Amino acid sequence: xxxxxxxxxxxxxxxxxxxxxxxxxxxxxxxxxxxxxxxxxxxxxxxxxxxxxxxxxxxxxxxxxxxxxxxxxxxxxxxxxxxxxxxxxxxxxxxxxxxxxxxxxxxxxxxxxxxxxxxxxxxxxxxxxxxxxxxxxxxxxxxxxxxxxxxxxxxxxxxxxxxxxxxxxxxxxxxxxxxxxxxxxxxxxxxxxxxxxxxxxxxxxxxxxxxxxxxxxxxxxxxxxxxxxxxxxxxxxxxxxxxxxxxxxxxxxxxxxxxxxxxxxxxxxxxxxxxxxxxxxxxxx
Amino acid sequence: xxxxxxxxxxxxxxxxxxxxxxxxxxxxxxxxxxxxxxxxxxxxxxxxxxxxxxxxxxxxxxxxxxxxxxxxxxxxxxxxxxxxxxxxxxxxxxxxxxxxxxxxxxxxxxxxxxxxxxxxxxxxxxxxxxxxxxxxxxxxxxxxxxxxxxxxxxxxxxxxxxxxxxxxxxxxxxxxxxxxxxxxxxxxxxxxxxxxxxxxxxxxxxxxxxxxxxxxxxxxxxxxxxxxxxxxxxxxxxxxxxxxxxxxxxxxxxxxxxxxxxxxxxxxxxxxxxxxxxxxxxxxxxxxxxxxxxxxxxxxxxxxxxxxxxxxxxxxxxxxxxxxxxxxxxxxxxxxxxxxxxxxxxx
Numbered sequence: 001x002x003x004x005x006x007x008x009x010x011x012x013x014x015x016x017x018x019x020x021x022x023x024x025x026x027x028x029x030x031x032x033x034x035x036x037x038x039x040x041x042x043x044x045x046x047x048x049x050x051x052x053x054x055x056x057x058x059x060x061x062x063x064x065x066x067x068x069x070x071x072x073x074x075x076x077x078x079x080x081x082x083x084x085x086x087x088x089x090x091x092x093x094x095x096x097x098x099x100x101x102x103x104x105x106x107x108x109x110x111x112x113x114x115x116x117x118x119x120x121x122x123x124x125x126x127x128x129x130x131x132x133x134x135x136x137x138x139x140x141x142x143x144x145x146x147x148x149x150x151x152x153x154x155x156x157x158x159x160x161x162x163x164x165x166x167x168x169x170x171x172x173x174x175x176x177x178x179x180x181x182x183x184x185x186x187x188x189x190x191x192x193x194x195x196x197x198x199x200x201x202x203x204x205x206x207x208x209x210x211x212x213x214x215x216x217x218x219x220x221x222x223x224x225x226x227x228x229x230x231x232x233x234x235x236x237x238x239x240x241x242x243x244x245x246x247x248x249x250x251x252x253x254x255x256x257x258x259x260x261x262x263x264x265x266x267x268x269x270x271x272x273x274x275x276x277x278x279x280x281x282x283x284x285x
Numbered sequence: 286x287x288x289x290x291x292x293x294x295x296x297x298x299x300x301x302x303x304x305x306x307x308x309x310x311x312x313x314x315x316x317x318x319x320x321x322x323x324x325x326x327x328x329x330x331x332x333x334x335x336x337x338x339x340x341x342x343x344x345x346x347x348x349x350x351x352x353x354x355x356x357x358x359x360x361x362x363x364x365x366x367x368x369x370x371x372x373x374x375x376x377x378x379x380x381x382x383x384x385x386x387x388x389x390x391x392x393x394x395x396x397x398x399x400x401x402x403x404x405x406x407x408x409x410x411x412x413x414x415x416x417x418x419x420x421x422x423x424x425x426x427x428x429x430x431x432x433x434x435x436x437x438x439x440x441x442x443x444x445x446x447x448x449x450x451x452x453x454x455x456x457x458x459x460x461x462x463x464x465x466x467x468x469x470x471x472x473x474x475x476x477x478x479x480x481x482x483x484x485x486x487x488x489x490x491x492x493x494x495x496x497x498x499x500x501x502x503x504x505x506x507x508x509x510x511x512x513x514x515x516x517x518x519x520x521x522x523x524x525x526x527x528x529x530x531x532x533x534x535x536x537x538x539x540x541x542x543x544x545x546x547x548x549x550x551x552x553x554x555x556x557x558x559x560x561x562x563x564x565x566x567x568x569x570x571x572x573x574x575x576x577x578x579x580x581x582x583x584x585x586x587x588x589x590x591x592x593x594x595x596x597x598x599x600x601x602x603x604x605x606x607x608x609x610x611x612x613x614x615x616x617x618x619x620x621x622x623x624x625x626x627x628x629x630x631x632x
Binding site: 176182184186189196197201203 | 333335354356360362369373381382419434
């Protein structure tokens with residue numbers, strides 16, 4: 001923002017708004033976002049811009065890279081979908097019912113936020129490995145979780161759950177009981193009421209929770225690498241591949257993968273935002 | 286026909302309804318009138334099946350409906366704050382009750398859209414089918430809620446404070462319109478209100494409730510002209526409540542004969558302001574002094590001080606005021622045309 005445009009901006013805002021402080025707060029917001037978010041990302045892009053066309057081609061057609069990227073994003077989408085369903089269920093139970101120990105359950109939900117991810121990863125690996133408590137039960141059924149893509153999803157589900165629960169909970173709390181009564185008086189059964197009345201009302205928050213869980217799962221590193229086993233081309237996630245390349249002093253390769261991840265993430269989150277905006281516009285605000 | 290028999294409802298220690306009985310005949314529009322906490326909304330919700338009574342029975346059309354849930358009662362319920370589905374357009378809101386029907390009971394798409402169209406016409410919102418509730422005014426939302434409730438062809442229409450959240454002018458228009466609509470459709474309806482004017486203007490029959498009990502049931506004129514209890518007197522319209530004493534069947538206020546009482550003892554005499562007549566000073570009638578004269582458009586309100594300091598409010602027309610040339614401090618005679626005396630508790 002240039003110095004010349006600032007006074008102009010302030011003048012127009014003062015005329016149209018009674019809320020003071022637009023200029024300083026916007027200025028601070030932009031500065032803050034630039035320092036914290038945009039600057040590191042810009043550095044990444046500048047680094048990536050130095051990569052030649054041939055290098056890009058080689059990296060983006062490398063089957064190991066492609067498989068890592070598809071596992072990271074595919075696994076994250078699956079995990080976010082699972083979280084959307086079960087996170088909604090947890091939020092429902094916490095909001096709608098009161099039972100002894102509800103506060104305790106409520107506190108459990110936040111644990112994945114607080115736990116160091118490596119601890120979570122090791123604990124999950126211990127549980128799901130073929131000799132672990134759950135793994136040993138699944139092994140006779142021919143189901144392997146640890147050291148497979150399924151293990152990656154399990155870790156991603158674990159760390160993403162609180163995002164859905166915590167975004168849906170307050171909105172679900174505000175859904176008017178009268179809406180359900182109205183639906184019932186019009187002859188709708190419980191399932192119809194849920195699908196046609198409650199779900200659309202909490203839809204935007206569920207979508208937000210989904211995208212937060214998705215973003216978190218895409219970027220997750222610590223908990224996943226323990227349970228994944230990290231077999232190249234099978235259970236290796238993109239963030240790990242970046243670290244691997246860095247350890248081999250392949251800065252160009254690492255930056256290129258990072259840039260691609262950034263681009264995909266940005267497009268995904270933008271798509272979610274546009275979807276929300278379209279929905280709001282359709283309902284007239 | 287709706288029959289309510291000895292219905293009681295408690296919420297914890299609070300008694301919302303205490304052995305209430307009433308009946309509503311087919312095609313009538315009935316108002317449940319009372320202050321907040323009188324149990325009127327609870328009674329309405331029990332009629333809708335949104336609450337279950339602790340004791341007593343509800344019969345709809347001669348059939349016991351006590352245990353029946355809301356879904357199976359075929360009643361239309363209009364909520365105080367409309368409870369419209371915000372993510373659905375006006376047309377979708379109205380169609381909801383038909384769309385959720387199952388199997389062969391569900392009308393075809395064409396029938397539903399036809400019915401929505403008819404209802405939109407009925408509630409005078411033809412052009413707004415595609416709008417969302419957030420784009421409507423309060424009065425329009427109210428009418429959408431009504432159309433939605435009517436779409437399922439309920440045998441009983443229940444309205445909770447239907448005009449409560451609207452501003453004065455819209456309120457007046459809407460209640461005339463509702464009365465008109467009711468006459469046209471011949472539906473049986475019950476609505477809850479705390480506004481006596483609303484109840485008297487719109488309803489065929491008024492049920493006055495207080496503290497979980499019914500005080501009186503009657504037509505608006507019965508309720509207004511001959512209230513059965515002191516509560517009804519106080520709740521409906523402006524009234525002068527004068528402490529009196531009954532002896533030998535004669536009620537007296539400060540030595541002034543005012544009417545008859547059935548039992549002897551201390552009580553209250555109720556006189557409506559328009560039953561207080563102001564006359565030119567005459568030796569045969571009690572005297573009073575004008576304390577204040579307020580002109581309210583076509584009517585004039587005067588405050589009179591009776592001997593002994595008792596203050597009575599009188600209402601008269603502009604003409605009468607001019608004829609008597611009323612002004613503050615003037616000595617006049619006063620005649621209480623009609624007084625009702627209640628003796629004992631609650632009076």
